[in-house]
Amino acid sequence: MDFTIPAEIEDYRARIATFVEERILPQEEDPAAWDAHGNITTERLNELRAAAKAEGLWCLQLKPETGGQGLGKVGMAVCYEEMNRSVFGPVVFNSAAPDDGNMMVLEQAGTPEQKARWLEPIVSGAVRSSFAMTEPHPGGGSDPGMMMTKAEKTADGYVIRGHKWYITGAEDADHFILMARTSDDPRRGLTAFLHDKSDPGWRIDRRIPIMGPEEHGGHCEIIYDELVLPEDRVLLGEGLGLKVTQMRLGPARLTHCMRWLGLAKRCTEIARAYAETREGFGVRLADRESIQIKLGDLAMGIEMGRLLVMKAAWELDQGRFAKKEVSMAKIHVANLLHKAADVGIQINGARGYSKDTVLEWIYRYARQARLVDGADEVHQMVLNRHLATEDRDFWKWDAATN
Structure with missing residues (x-):
C-alpha cells in the first residue's frame, strides 16, 4: 500500500501551512479580529480570502470548471487538516461548513442553470449558504424519514410549510437547500429545493444560543409558512431528496x-x-x-x-x-x-x-x-x-x- 501523497498535493499542503502560519495565526492573537460570536470578523475574513484567492488556494475541493483546483477527497484530507491548524482557517479558503458541503452537492446535482444561479455566487464568496434539514420532535433529525416539513404540488410549483431548527449559518445565508416531504413513499418521499433569503413565506424565528463558538450565521430556528417555489427550484428531481x-x-x-x-x-x-x-x-x-x-x-x-x-x-x-x-x-x-x-x-x-x-x-x-x-x-x-x-x-x- 502506497501512502505517498502526490507532489501537487504536497505543494498545496505546504503553501497552506505557510499561509496559516504567516497570515491567519496572527489574527487569532488580535482581539479586534474576533466577532461577538467567537469567529473572525467579516472585514478581516474578506482580507484573508482575497489573499488566499491570489495565491491559488481557493475552493481546492471543486472542479477546475467550477472554480476550484480539482482535489479529490484524499487531497482534501491532506489540505483540510492543514487549514484547521487555525480556528479561522477553513472559512478563509472557502472550505468551511456549511458552504463546503453545499457547493459540492450543487456541483454534482445541479443543472447548468442552477449552478449559475445558486452555486457560482457561493464559489466566488459573494454569498453564504445553508442546508435546512433538521427539525424539532416529532420531525426528522438523524432519521430523515421522520421529516414533517411538506411541499404541496400546485399548478405553479410548490407550497412549503414546516419547521426547521439548528440550521447552521442561516442568519447570514443568501442561498438555502431545503429538504421537504412531497409524498409518503419511504424511498422517494423527500425532495430538495433551492430558495433565496428574499423569497417570501419563511422567517428565522430565532438564532439559538449554543455552548460553543459559532459559524458565521449561527444555528437558527426557521419557520416555513407558505413559501412558494417554482418547479425549477427542485434540485436533482422530485422524490430524490434522500x-x-x-x-x-x-x-x-x-x-x-x-x-x-x-x-x-x-x-x-x-x-x-x-x-x-x-x-x-x-x-x-x-x-x-x-x-x-x-x-x-x-x-x-x-x-x-x-x-x-x-x-x-x-x-x-x-x-x-x-x-x-x-x-x-x-x-x-x-x-x-x-x-x-x-x-x-x-x-x-x-x-x-x-x-x-x-x-x-x-x-x-x-x-x-x-x-x-x-x-x-x-x-x-x-x-x-x-x-x-x-x-x-x-x-x-x-x-x-x-
Missing part, C-alpha cells in the same frame, strides 16, 4: 473529520509548547512521565484518525459510498477532538482554561462534534448493521485482480 442528502452528508461528515484532525493537532502543539517550558517542583512538565503518556497517547490517536479518514477518502475517490468507513472516522475523530482539547487544557492548567489560548474555544466547539451529522450512537448502529450483513467480510481487504 439521494441528495446521501450525496451531501457522507462527504460532509468526512470533511468535518479532516478539519477536526487539524484542531486536535493544534491542541497537542499548544500542550507540548507549554510542557517544554513550564517547571514545577524542579522538573519540567515535559520530563514528567505522566505528561509524556498523555501526549504520546494523543499522538497515536491522531494518527489513527488520519488513517481512518484517509481510508474513507480513498473509498470515496473510488466512487463508493464508504458508509462504514465514514462512520468509523466520524466516531473516532469526534471523540479524539474532545480528548485533545481536554488534555491540552489539563497540561496548561489555568492558562488552558482561560482565553489566553484557543484551547477553551476548541473545547467548547469540540462537544458538538459527537452530535453534528449523526450522533456517535447513530454511527455505531450503522456499523453494527454492516457487521450483521457482512459478517467476517466486514474486515475484508480489496484484492487486485490478475
Whole structure:
C-alpha cells in the first residue's frame, strides 16, 4: 500500500501551512479580529480570502470548471487538516461548513442553470449558504424519514410549510437547500429545493444560543409558512431528496473529520509548547512521565484518525459510498477532538482554561462534534448493521485482480 501523497498535493499542503502560519495565526492573537460570536470578523475574513484567492488556494475541493483546483477527497484530507491548524482557517479558503458541503452537492446535482444561479455566487464568496434539514420532535433529525416539513404540488410549483431548527449559518445565508416531504413513499418521499433569503413565506424565528463558538450565521430556528417555489427550484428531481442528502452528508461528515484532525493537532502543539517550558517542583512538565503518556497517547490517536479518514477518502475517490468507513472516522475523530482539547487544557492548567489560548474555544466547539451529522450512537448502529450483513467480510481487504 502506497501512502505517498502526490507532489501537487504536497505543494498545496505546504503553501497552506505557510499561509496559516504567516497570515491567519496572527489574527487569532488580535482581539479586534474576533466577532461577538467567537469567529473572525467579516472585514478581516474578506482580507484573508482575497489573499488566499491570489495565491491559488481557493475552493481546492471543486472542479477546475467550477472554480476550484480539482482535489479529490484524499487531497482534501491532506489540505483540510492543514487549514484547521487555525480556528479561522477553513472559512478563509472557502472550505468551511456549511458552504463546503453545499457547493459540492450543487456541483454534482445541479443543472447548468442552477449552478449559475445558486452555486457560482457561493464559489466566488459573494454569498453564504445553508442546508435546512433538521427539525424539532416529532420531525426528522438523524432519521430523515421522520421529516414533517411538506411541499404541496400546485399548478405553479410548490407550497412549503414546516419547521426547521439548528440550521447552521442561516442568519447570514443568501442561498438555502431545503429538504421537504412531497409524498409518503419511504424511498422517494423527500425532495430538495433551492430558495433565496428574499423569497417570501419563511422567517428565522430565532438564532439559538449554543455552548460553543459559532459559524458565521449561527444555528437558527426557521419557520416555513407558505413559501412558494417554482418547479425549477427542485434540485436533482422530485422524490430524490434522500439521494441528495446521501450525496451531501457522507462527504460532509468526512470533511468535518479532516478539519477536526487539524484542531486536535493544534491542541497537542499548544500542550507540548507549554510542557517544554513550564517547571514545577524542579522538573519540567515535559520530563514528567505522566505528561509524556498523555501526549504520546494523543499522538497515536491522531494518527489513527488520519488513517481512518484517509481510508474513507480513498473509498470515496473510488466512487463508493464508504458508509462504514465514514462512520468509523466520524466516531473516532469526534471523540479524539474532545480528548485533545481536554488534555491540552489539563497540561496548561489555568492558562488552558482561560482565553489566553484557543484551547477553551476548541473545547467548547469540540462537544458538538459527537452530535453534528449523526450522533456517535447513530454511527455505531450503522456499523453494527454492516457487521450483521457482512459478517467476517466486514474486515475484508480489496484484492487486485490478475
